[in-house]
Amino acid sequence: MVNQKGRARLGSGSAVFVKKLWLFTGPGFLMSIAFLDPGNLEGDLQAGAIAGYSLLWLLLWATAMGLLVQLLAARLGVATGRHLAELCRDEYPSWARLLLWVMAELALIGADIQEVIGSAIAIKILSNGFCLSGLGHHYRFGLSNRFIFVGILIPKLSSKTIRQAVGVVGCIIMPHNVFLHSALVQSREIDHRKKGRVQEALKYYSIECTIALVLSFIINLFVTTVFAKGFYGTEVANSIGLLNAGQYLQEKYGGGVIPILYIWGIGLLAAGQSSTITGTYAGQFIMGGFLNLRLKKWLRALITRSFAIIPTMIVALVFDSSEDMLDVLNEWLNVLQSIQIPFALIPLLCLVSKEQIMGTFRIGPVLKTTSWLVAALVILINGYLLLDFFSSEVNSALFGTVVCAFTAAYIAFIIYLVSRGVAFRSWCNLGQPKIVADTVIE
Template identity: 70%
Template sequence: MQPEDNQVPLLSDQDSDDDVAQGSGEKIHVIRMNEPGAEGSLGAVPPFSWKRLWLFTGPGFLMSIAFLDPGNLEGDLQAGAIAGYSLLWLLMWATAMGLLVQLLAARLGVVTGKHLAELCSEEYPTWAGMVLWVMTELALIGADIQEVIGSAIAIKILSNGTFPLWAGVLITACDCFIFLFLENYGVRKLEAFFAVLIATMAISFAWMFGETKPSGTELLLGILVPKLSSKTIKQAVGVVGCIIMPHNVFLHSALVQSREIDRNKKARVQEALNYYSIESAAALIVSFIINLFVTTVFAKAFYNTEIASSIGLVNAGQYLEEKYGGGLIPILYIWAIGLLAAGQSSTITGTYAGQFIMVGFLKLRLKKWLRALITRSCAIIPTIIVALIFDTSERTLDVLNEWLNVLQSIQIPFALIPLLCLVSKEQIMGAFKIGNVLKTVAWLVTVLVIVINGYLLLDFFSSVVTGLVFTSMVSAFTGAYLAFIIYLVSQGRHIKSRD
């Protein structure tokens, strides 16, 4: 089957762009029209163009936000404080693994014209699709709670405690209106807004890097020389575990469809894949550098100190302030500004991801404002409850964060396995199915990530599971969980396009 057969028609005039996740009227037109050398020689991919790269730039940077959310920042600071510079090599390779997964998600979206949630709904039986939807929604809610709490902590710091955690949650809830406002003015305006937030994070954490002056030599050694000890296993698992976010895989497969390409022509599809690969790699290099700033700042400030193991998002800024004091701008507020940018950007992309997931799995046709309100409420309501319960205790917030990390770790196979099964099938991808080498590497990465997160789950539950009833419940859930993973792998071998 040729890629031409995979073309998905654009919405007809009768379809309302306001009822779907991304209508034809919202797409950026990048189809070449009578451009010199547009078709290349004999249908070959045209030569590289900076102008074309600029037209395709955007989705990768929105995707990269998930690598910079408050959960990742907490993993960075804890890795730095407890393991020093020794896990920087792992951060680099974890980011590379994340890039591989995201490129496969982009490939799926570009070639098929559908995103992962839509394809899961079409290619799996209804009951399996519903289970995948529930799991994906749980992962999204867990990530969103962490992101909203991160924003609320930043607001509390910047307001000198005037706004308690629950008030910060309500303020953060309003970001869906920013999202709707910007989306009405086009995809490019939304992407520009995220570029500003990423730049804010980069400047804030680079400023902190300059204030604390980490060792350049130790930084380079940490990146180039792999080190791992029994004392840093938990932090190492955290570094890898928080890089791949289930909802982000679904999101990226949808974001790449914001550019309208001619899927009837193989060269046009390959061109889009090339440009998306370049901009996604650039975006994740930026995210890696920002994560590097955070890790090294806390490595310099707190490694081998008595308080290293007690640092989290809530008290990190205060500890920095006590150690480094004021300056032109107090480091406490620099940290809070970066954290706020991370929280706000990730909650808005979470809203965006939630819409694609809801429309894809449930085939709902809703107005944008209602879709965003429902998606936002799924996270905001439980987050407000969490904020009211945990506002007075840093320790309970840390415990909550551990549970949320577990929740997201559990969901990872339900994004990666369907993705790999779909991009490996000629019936779905045509000539753009992944080859045997890439397929082997991708499955090895998937197994590695699942095993690493499995270790995290085993370590966590071995310390909290007590009593016959609770143990029986966890055992039953584990059995059903493993059975469903086996089902997804076996079912993936029999996927056939229904088009």
Template identity: 75%
Template structure:
């Protein structure tokens, strides 16, 4: 049963007392109330009837969120899974996308129900030292993702220019999208979302074209989706498929993006309405992202599975190998691949800049102008990316090794986004009536545990082959001990809060006569 109206209003008042930084100004939000004869008044607990027009107005944040499922790092994981494991891991791609959808729906739920995003709530929830450590982890994950995205764009630009534009110059060109992003944002949220829709459509058309050109086996594709298969030879690719789906910065991003719509949080019915529309929109967006990832995986499964070069394919040489395999056509497949890769890289770098603003602003409670925050967050990624581009422009093997290290960097950060999210959405003091129930909580923690264990396996496998010498081994062991201790702290603090915070609050209100 929902709490009494007075308790719901008190919860909102308590939030307003501490609210400082917001994701969007009221003038920036998309107006929803009043559509299809919807009135300002009405029953505070009644959910308005479904409206196609409202669904259209709520559509946008989920598609921006879905970009993280389509960034160059994911595309590289797709092509390697296809080349090495064939069609056998398509079922895992499907279930990994479903797990990612669950996590993103919880992130959206947190943002809509509280009117705050995850970084803000973490700043209030944890002691200052823990909050700063979580911020550092989120920034490292974002930098790692952004380096992959920027280099992916630079590779595409190099291909489309027939090698005329070197990698470092492609990085500079990609860096300028920050200013394009700022320019578009000035014209409204919907304009920016329309640009992302065009980029996603470009990816869909490019990779669907490749799918049609290569003509993968339809029966094997269907069996790969429906029948789970896993063996010792494909376990590393399986871990990569799951590890690429859940991106730490994307968990923070989605909780902020959903606040771009005008939702009256004083009315439970309005909040429930927004959650329903965001659930539909996010599901559609990730269904499209699944199809795009499916296209890439099956193209490379058809082309290179079982060949001698399957283990040597990466973003740098994938287009060239496709060209050698399938030759030209109306449009050479090399350029189709590069166009899709460019759309993926450009869109993901812009959402990375967006996420960086929310993460830095939320954790540090910065009151900077958006252009300055964007410039700072962009520089955090561009400076190391430029160094990488200058150092590795002509060394494809080194770029592939770098990509492995960046994947590890992001895998390390996953618990520090998932655990705070699950702790917060389970707390009535934060979520009110919209806290998740016991069944959803159990499923969510099982998914989180599975993702963390899978990424733990990736880290163990990586460092067991990379760690050499007692000094490096000691450093890794010390880091691992501190890493595990912090995870245990986050989990135990969340459990303690669930068990005791409600009691303390009740006692407080009783003593004050409330």
């Protein structure tokens, strides 16, 4: 149980369970907002329009992989009392720590720009005013349960939908969200000297996180199936994006009291604005953790948000509002965030595997193997996206040379992060003194 200050109490019965769960509720739902940002919605609608119901199974498993990663992030924060950026600051040498910070900031900037684009499109839709001429019409969202269940239960992938499949996975796991969740779970005061208190917190945070991501999966499922039913197999399927999705929905489904175009606009605006909140918190934790900032909250918020907002403003001035330019920009932003994924996943998995960091709450062999397999799968999938994207974009020897040099340095840094984690565990197994964090359970 948790009082006003967040301290746990004991109790029994279902009413106590619900009350405890409520008092630990918050971090998981705030984190789950990032699973519904404009970038995710665009991935959903394109998957539905181009691949129909065939990628619903992948959406389910991608959400499950995202849930595993977020549960590990919460586990790290609860067991240690510190978040991922803070632990990375102590774990890695200065050059690696600064590089990890730059990568996390770049991922956050990319997410922020997509949120601004989504909000701008929503405002453009809503600024025309609410036209009530759709009175008397009915929404025609009759979705076939058979097709939905078949799409969820039977894996199916064709060469024509590989890019959409990669996009589905790439949109679910976001680097800044991993840093964010490991920090948010520390909003409740937990007595780390008592193993039972930590176990209780982990239990309720895990339940809350699971509920939040199940709800996000349902919303993503609805978006995908609506566009699958309305546009799969049509001539416009390959041209649907955030900018024109509302208009296509209006033409296809019409509207009721409020035209569907404006319902889409309201939802898109809500997605953009709410995900901006997660970006604000993530930016503060990332910069404060990596750089060990000791500033007043308002000054820290100003500095951390400036790192994301200023590039966003520059992009807004450089790029015009044409649909083609926005599509190109979104593709590059997806690539930018995909590049950063290993630099959040690998440090997370290395840290939660260490007894010197986690104490008795380090992950066991089965969960460790599963987690590394998931991380490897996600990295390979995003590697395919990067290869496919750059192979279509490289059109000069100079650009090709730059890409190759960047790729070599990128792979070398990933190998360094993995090998450092393996070397640390080997050093511990040689009988060296075990360094126990001040939050390790007694």
